[in-house]
Amino acid sequence: DVLMTQTPVSLPVSLGGQVSISCRSSQSLVHSDGNTYLHWYLQKPGQSPQLLIYRVSNRFSGVPDRFSGSGSGTDFTLKISRVEPEDLGVYYCLQSTHFPLTFGSGTKLEIK
Amino acid sequence: EVQLVESGGGLVQPGRSLKLSCAASGFTFSNYYMAWVRQAPTKGLEWVASITNSGGSTYYRDSVKGRFTISRDNAKSTLYLQMDSLRSEDTATYYCTRVPRRERVFDYWGQGVMVTVSS
Numbered sequence: 519d520v521l522m523t524q525t526p527v528s529l530p531v532s533l534g535g536q537v538s539i540s541c542r543s544s545q546s547l548v549h550s551d552g553n554t555y556l557h558w559y560l561q562k563p564g565q566s567p568q569l570l571i572y573r574v575s576n577r578f579s580g581v582p583d584r585f586s587g588s589g590s591g592t593d594f595t596l597k598i599s600r601v602e603p604e605d606l607g608v609y610y611c612l613q614s615t616h617f618p619l620t621f622g623s624g625t626k627l628e629i630k
Numbered sequence: 631e632v633q634l635v636e637s638g639g640g641l642v643q644p645g646r647s648l649k650l651s652c653a654a655s656g657f658t659f660s661n662y663y664m665a666w667v668r669q670a671p672t673k674g675l676e677w678v679a680s681i682t683n684s685g686g687s688t689y690y691r692d693s694v695k696g697r698f699t700i701s702r703d704n705a706k707s708t709l710y711l712q713m714d715s716l717r718s719e720d721t722a723t724y725y726c727t728r729v730p731r732r733e734r735v736f737d738y739w740g741q742g743v744m745v746t747v748s749s
Contacts, residue, residue: 569738
C-alpha cells in the first residue's frame, strides 16, 4: 500500500497568516495515464470532509483562491494564505493513483 | 444541488450483518462511480470500496474483501454496502461519496452513518 506521510500533525496559526502542509507518498503518484491523482480535503469539526484541491493543483468549485496546491511525484504541498476562522479543522491528503486508495493521517490547523 | 443521504447504520453484534444505503439526488447517478469511505471514532479516513458507474466492476480494501459487498441500483439512484461478518474494527462512521471517473476523487460526501459493532 502507498503510505501517505503528512506533516506537521498539528499546525498553530494566527488568523491572517500563511501556512503550508506537506504530504509525501512512499511511491510516485504519477498514473500510467500521465495524471497525478493527489487531492486535499478539509474536515471541519463535526462535519463530513470537503474537497479543496484535486489532481495536485485544481481548486474545487467554490474553494477560495487562498488555497493552493503544488508538487509532483512523491512530494506535495497545500498552502493556505490569509487564514480565516472557517479554515480551522483537519486537513487530509488522498492518493487515488494506486489501489488501495490511501489518505494521509491528517494535519490539525488550530489557532495559535 | 448534489445530495447523498446515508441510512441503515446502528448497533450490531460481532459476526452479524448490516446493509447501508445511500440515496443520491441532484445529479445523473448512472454517470458516476461511487465509493464508501469510513472513519473510526477519533481516527482518520479510510477508503472501503468503490464501484463503477454501471456496477460492472468493484474494488475493496483487503480488510473487507469477502465480507463487504458494494452495489448500486441506477434506476433508484441508490448505492449500497452489504456488510457481513462484522468485527469490532469495522466500528466507524461510513460516508457515501461521489467519484467523477476522470478525476478519481471523492468530490461530494454524505453526512455519514454510524456503525457500531459490539456485544
